[in-house]
Amino acid sequence: MFCSLRVVMPSVVFVAAVLGRNDLGAQGGQPSLTAGVVRDIVSGDAHEYEVRATAGDLVSGVMELRNVAALLETRDAAGALVSRIYFPDPAPSQQRRVGFVADATGTYRVSIKAADGFEGGTQIKPAPMVPVTGQRRGSYTLGLAASGVADRMRDITVPVTVNYPSPRLGQLAREIERGQRDALAAFWREVEGKGPLVEAIEGNDRELDVTFLWREHYETRNVLLLWSMGARRPNDYYFSKLPSTDVWYKTLRLRRDSRLLYTLSPNDRPGDRVLTRRIDPLHARVYPDDPTYSFVLESVVELPDAPDQSWALRSAPAKGTVIEQRFISELLKNEREIWIYTPPGYNAASGPYPFVLLFDGAAYVSPRFLNAPGTLDNLIAAGRIRPAIVCFLDPVDRETEQAFGGAGAYGDAIVRELMPMLRTKYAITTAARDMVVGGFSNGGLAAALVALNHPMVFGNVLAQSGGFRAPAPGSAEPNSISQMFLESSRVPVRFYLEVGSYDNVQAGAQPLHELVLDETNLMGNRHFRDVLRAKGYDVMYREMGAGHDMLHWRAMLADGLMALLPAQPN
8 A cells, every 4th residue: 555645736736756655663763765755945835745544544754844944734635734843944954754643544635835934833932833935945855654553553562551440431341241232332422522531539539530531443552641740651651442342541540620731642652652642532622722833732631629720711801901022131132022011000100010020921921821911900800919010021042041040140131121121111119029020940940049139129939830950050960959049048038839740840851870869840849848948938839730831820820929919918
């Protein structure tokens, strides 16, 4: 059987290349690119190809792009989006593995749309990818090979563990054993569109059993659940199959307050996972809910006691104003975007106003992601926080600035350049007790470092899943940030720390023998909390059933703002 790659042009259809099925295992998970299309392309042009594939096929290959940016999209016969891959920069040459899994037998259309470049669209700066089109000329090479399930999975075996039984699946198994012919169809009607099964545990009011499902509609040899806790131990999260059925399942025991992101990887192989991972077809809820963004959509599981996220989702009776500006720093010798939020009815004569500075500003300000302006509007309207002025600051060099810069020039630029600039335009308080600096992940770490070094400016830290396991500036020792706070004199700063119980992010790429010195982000936050409390700091700490993601941070931002900027000052 062959995968035909056909060029589709106005009034002309011709076969451009034919590649047979390949055993991907022969080259360590990379396809054997035996033939391909080599073409010139000009920004603004779109080239389209037809690919015929069988259900379950992994259609993959390598695309090399030269001197232009491009969007590579695949759509099924009905026009539904199957995959979207960006080459955002017009590099002299860039190469990437591309492809998709055929969900059904049929014809798929692969399009290549060239541009001078794309603006936006990263996870830290989550805006739709917008093509910048001129007359840049480039070229590309593309080859695609279809690999069937039997060939691709021939030598793949995976461990399957069952830690928690699902009563509902146990009932289904008994019904099938008794010969109840409609039991299986009734089960699928019951769960269609509802996502994972959620079942109570007798005598346990803190947790629930959550069963993730996959309905086999093409040949399936295994299914992997991809979620935050699977980063280090993926072998713990392969599905079981209910005998004599099309039901694959994996049951986890989760906190009742969990809200988590996940994807599935049917016919999983580590080398193919970037192409085989997909949202849950049995569940309509995804994040983000707009497919025009450049990174992977993920499915959402939400349990009954998950934190209230309506502060970010509902429409407020009155809206504040957000203005985009540029911040030019002489100390840092760079410039960046900032967004300034002023509350509904802002009047400088009514000031001074409390102030909040949030790092990774584009993510916080985006209505599709953290939607901090919407949260602020709703909290102010409900009288839960005082009206505040907020600056959303975007990074230039995120890793350097946020992981280490808070202790040096980055913090100095904020205090000596950004704040004076803002105070000339807005009625901002000078009382540190009403000044908040915050962020997520490394942004939470940066906020803590800025406040430690400038406590007379910022008296409050809002850290969402802060990266506190990072080495302190000048140190290679994991968790030395906590040691740095332990050895420093206590300063008049309050802390709001929140983190997910399933935040399993590692501190960084480390040799295997050094991982024993590392710990999860959850443990890093607990460690940092304990150090602060031992030093006598005022620390508010929240731990919820979540991973390291924006869905969690969106919900918990309101809690942090209410803790640090209550309607009645502390």
